[in-house]
Amino acid sequence: MNPRVLIFDIETRYIIFRGWRTGKQFVDQSQIVLGEDSDIICISYKWLGEKQIHTLHWGLQEQSSANMIEAFSKVVESADLCVGHNCDGFDIKHINTQRLLHNQPPIAWPSSEDTLKQIRKQFYLPSYRLDYLSKLLTGTGKAKMDFSDWIDVVEKKSTKALKKMIHYNRRDVKKLEEAYKIIAPHLKPKLHVGIVTGAGKDVCTRCGSKESRSKGIVYLTSGKYRRRQCKACVTIYRGAKI
Numbered sequence: 001m002n003p004r005v006l007i008f009d010i011e012t013r014y015i016i017f018r019g020w021r022t023g024k025q026f027v028d029q030s031q032i033v034l035g036e037d038s039d040i041i042c043i044s045y046k047w048l049g050e051k052q053i054h055t056l057h058w059g060l061q062e063q064s065s066a067n068m069i070e071a072f073s074k075v076v077e078s079a080d081l082c083v084g085h086n087c088d089g090f091d092i093k094h095i096n097t098q099r100l101l102h103n104q105p106p107i108a109w110p111s112s113e114d115t116l117k118q119i120r121k122q123f124y125l126p127s128y129r130l131d132y133l134s135k136l137l138t139g140t141g142k143a144k145m146d147f148s149d150w151i152d153v154v155e156k157k158s159t160k161a162l163k164k165m166i167h168y169n170r171r172d173v174k175k176l177e178e179a180y181k182i183i184a185p186h187l188k189p190k191l192h193v194g195i196v197t198g199a200g201k202d203v204c205t206r207c208g209s210k211e212s213r214s215k216g217i218v219y220l221t222s223g224k225y226r227r228r229q230c231k232a233c234v235t236i237y238r239g240a241k242i
Helices: 066-076 087-101 115-122 130-138 147-154 159-186 193-197
Strands: 005-012 040-047 054-057 081-084 111-114 212-220 223-230 236-241
Touching: 005 087, 005 159, 040 066, 040 087, 040 159, 054 066, 054 159, 066 087, 081 087, 081 159, 087 111, 087 115, 111 115, 115 159, 130 159, 147 159, 212 236
Parallel strands: 005 081, 081 111
Antiparallel strands: 005 040, 040 054, 212 223, 223 236
């Protein structure tokens, strides 16, 4: 059985605060309008390799993420790995925050593969934003959204604006998966497929293939290991200890 890899993305509402002027300035916590702080509007996700994209949202009139996050937590806990762009620094923290505020128990998160962190470690690009990355690797980028669309969803409770935001959110997931498939062989895997499937540690860590070619030897403080390159997905990984 192949690992269940979850690709996901969230869209959040803005914070409303009071100020005297525009431009760069310090905003104190006392300026935040009580009850108008951050929440999650929608979550889109799909399983790697499957066609269907799923979306949950907070309810146009209710505007509460409690039920949506409760449903998404069951999805998360059925995954072996979750993949998101800046998910460690943004998406996961936002979801955990709402669980805390809604008095919900913590989620048993699987290992996460944050593509933003991984790409910054491995590559030097002019921009690390998903829109630039997807244009660079796939030829097309994210859908267009303006700040006015967020206002229409949050304050005007516009059905049309919510549909536009969901489309935007779902396209992010689609473009993330497309880019991830291209860059994955260049990244250090956060999950060993061989351990998940029971095939053992001597198969490709990324895809589980047993077909590989020698790439010499790697010397570590723990010992000497064979270095291999998978013939199926071209990932380079550490093989058996010599």
